[in-house]
Amino acid sequence: MRLSAFAPAKVNLFLHVGGPDVEGYHPISSLMVFADIGDQVNIQPSDAPAFETSGPFGRAIPDSGDNLVVRAAQVFHRRLGGPIPPYRLILEKHLPIAAGLGGGSSDAGAALRLLRDALAPTLSDDDLEPLAASLGADGAACFRARALIAEGRGEQLSSAPRLPELNAVLVNPGAPSPTGAVYRAYDAGVHPGGAAPPPMPDHLESAEETAAWLAVATRNDLEAPAVALEPRIAEVLSALREEPESLLVRMSGSGATCFALCAGDIEAEGLAERLEAMRPDWWVRRCRLT
Structure with a gap:
């Protein structure tokens, strides 16, 4: 055993x-x-x-x-x-x-x-x-x-829409983001859209198409309250959004980890290596999402 x-x-x-x-x-x-x-x-x-x-x-x-x-x-x-x-x-x-x-x-x-x-x-x-x-x-x-x-x-x-293989970089600034505190902060200004799901495609053919749909039709409602409680999350989001490999940048869950979707493995590898060199104090991992 x-x-x-x-x-x-x-x-x-x-x-x-x-x-x-x-x-x-x-x-x-x-x-x-x-x-x-x-x-x-x-x-x-x-x-x-x-x-x-x-x-x-x-x-x-x-x-x-x-x-x-x-x-x-x-x-x-x-x-x-x-x-x-x-x-x-x-x-x-x-x-x-x-x-x-x-x-x-x-x-x-x-x-x-x-x-x-x-x-x-x-x-x-x-x-x-x-x-x-x-x-x-x-x-x-x-x-x-x-x-x-x-x-x-x-x-x-x-079931989720049929997705392409997604290459991403995950980044955490080394700061915990307790779920309970983030939800309590969110309650002060609930998004008017609430929990309504977005219009859902049957399938998405590429990382670029996936990122474009997510950017236009979806959001993470806990991102703003989490950033208000932990400004280091904003540093990560800003750093990722400045990089050319990032197709979409967003926080996951209640934070503090953020992600950048990239066009492919080579782009994700380059982004991760550069972030690791720029901010060795951050937790940075390249991954595939399925």
């Missing part, structure tokens, strides 16, 4: 947000895609149950029930019932914390798949998805980890 699962970074190509409902939840409409970079979750035999972290951001992860990998294990145990052999879960954390990349939800989804494969291989993805959804608004989407449209509170999932 030594298994490993990849937990990809989630990127919101757009995020429309409505005002809070009577229970305080915000309806959304979002096109989510997933990167070929992310965290890694491992499971191995152990004499006693254990959870460990490693990687460049591992020390920032709590080892208590506040961690989504631990919570995923807890809901999985309840789903199974009965005694479970001890094991060690190891989270290799390569994504920044509170970064708008769905890292915790993606880690939880990977953990659920690992636990299923190791302990209950007869369970299907349909059995596991409700467990992932119970862990947060991005839980079900990050469990599926493929391009999709999320609506409602994030639990209403449908």
